[in-house]
Amino acid sequence: MHSVPHISQGRGTRRATYHGRVTEPRKRVLLAKPRGYCAGVDRAVQTVEEALKLYGAPVYVRKQIVHNKHVVSTLEARGAIFVEENYEVPEGSTVVFSAHGVAPEVHEQARERKLKAIDATCPLVTKVHHEAKRFAAEDYDILLIGHEGHEEVIGTAGEAPAHIQLVDGPDDVDNVVVRDPAKVVWLSQTTLSVDETMETVARLKTRLPLLQSPPSDDICYATSNRQHVIKEIAPDCDVVIVVGSTNSSNSVRLVEVALGAGARAGHLVDYASEIRDEWLDGATTVGVSSGASVPDDLVMEVLAHLAERGFGEVTEYTTAEERLTFSLPQELRKDMKAAAAARAAG
Numbered sequence: 001m002h003s004v005p006h007i008s009q010g011r012g013t014r015r016a017t018y019h020g021r022v023t024e025p026r027k028r029v030l031l032a033k034p035r036g037y038c039a040g041v042d043r044a045v046q047t048v049e050e051a052l053k054l055y056g057a058p059v060y061v062r063k064q065i066v067h068n069k070h071v072v073s074t075l076e077a078r079g080a081i082f083v084e085e086n087y088e089v090p091e092g093s094t095v096v097f098s099a100h101g102v103a104p105e106v107h108e109q110a111r112e113r114k115l116k117a118i119d120a121t122c123p124l125v126t127k128v129h130h131e132a133k134r135f136a137a138e139d140y141d142i143l144l145i146g147h148e149g150h151e152e153v154i155g156t157a158g159e160a161p162a163h164i165q166l167v168d169g170p171d172d173v174d175n176v177v178v179r180d181p182a183k184v185v186w187l188s189q190t191t192l193s194v195d196e197t198m199e200t201v202a203r204l205k206t207r208l209p210l211l212q213s214p215p216s217d218d219i220c221y222a223t224s225n226r227q228h229v230i231k232e233i234a235p236d237c238d239v240v241i242v243v244g245s246t247n248s249s250n251s252v253r254l255v256e257v258a259l260g261a262g263a264r265a266g267h268l269v270d271y272a273s274e275i276r277d278e279w280l281d282g283a284t285t286v287g288v289s290s291g292a293s294v295p296d297d298l299v300m301e302v303l304a305h306l307a308e309r310g311f312g313e314v315t316e317y318t319t320a321e322e323r324l325t326f327s328l329p330q331e332l333r334k335d336m337k338a339a340a341a342a343r344a345a346g
């Protein structure tokens with residue numbers, strides 16, 4: 001009789017250690033941690049929930065508050081109305097701006113329509129906006145590494161359109177034109193692939209040796225942490241399943257990073273029901289993670305789905321603990337405080 005394999009766990013250790021001989025491959029799940037909600041998403045979702053409680057439905061939200069189908073439909077069911085632009089919001093109504101940030105002209109339009117604007121832009125995106133404004137004020141050319149058309153990039157570029165040019169990955173480097181090669185800085189979207197961004201920067205530096213780097217990392221902690229852990233477990237995975245929506249940049253990157261790090265296959269799903277049985281054919285190890293805009297309930301549903309198909313043994317790999325939280329937008333906190341005071345007085 002062969003001894004039962006024992007899987008040891010370890011922080012930041014991707015290799016499971018087997019003791020004893022294995023006669024049959026055991027089906028197992030390697031669950032990545034950190035995964036799912038980041039501080040910016042948590043704050044943005046709470047902002048809409050609190051605004052609904054405080055002002056009552058409907059509360060208008062410009063763009064998807066975060067890029068997740070499930071979150072958006074849940075908030076819609078509670079009375080949020082998602083619009084693309086401010087002109088769709090009735091004059092005088094409340095509008096929440098999404099976690100991805102907006103250009104200054106969007107605030108201006110809101111003022112013109114007398115909207116009560118609550119800005120749920122993630123503070124880490126706001127930080128990049130501040131960097132853009134600061135370097136533009138010093139007359140730098142700013143190379144913004146990011147994906148063309150992404151809301152965050154549109155918002156950041158809107159801070160200093162005359163100074164910012166987009167660099168959409170390493171292949172776009174040859175198109176860069178600057179006024180003074182000694183006065184150039186790169187900034188980036190917060191949700192990019194860390195490795196691909198470094199490749200873009202390396203290529204930029206071969207063309208522009210005096211290129212300056214951002215004062216601190218623009219790719220946020222949540223994006224890098226989720227990529228780091230998926231890289232650790234991917235080499236052991238026959239298939240990696242990432243829970244997230246197709247318009248979620250950091251979720252899409254997680255699948256790419258997993259494949260780049262050695263996962264044999266990778267898939268992005270919004271819901272467990274989208275997992276096809278043929279993806280699991282012949283697989284013994286399935287990696288599971290989720291993007292920064294994904295509630296963990298959806299991951300638990302994926303684990304239950306996999307358990308029903310024989311993947312009931314789950315090992316969670318943790319490479320970092322995340323404790324960051326952000327307070328709600330100031331304008332909302334002020335109204336919440338006033339409402340609480342009115343209740344206490346009345």
Ligand code: SF4
Binds near residue numbers: 038
């Ligand atoms: S992914 Fe990063 S930048 Fe985006 S909302 Fe989350 S913490 Fe903020």
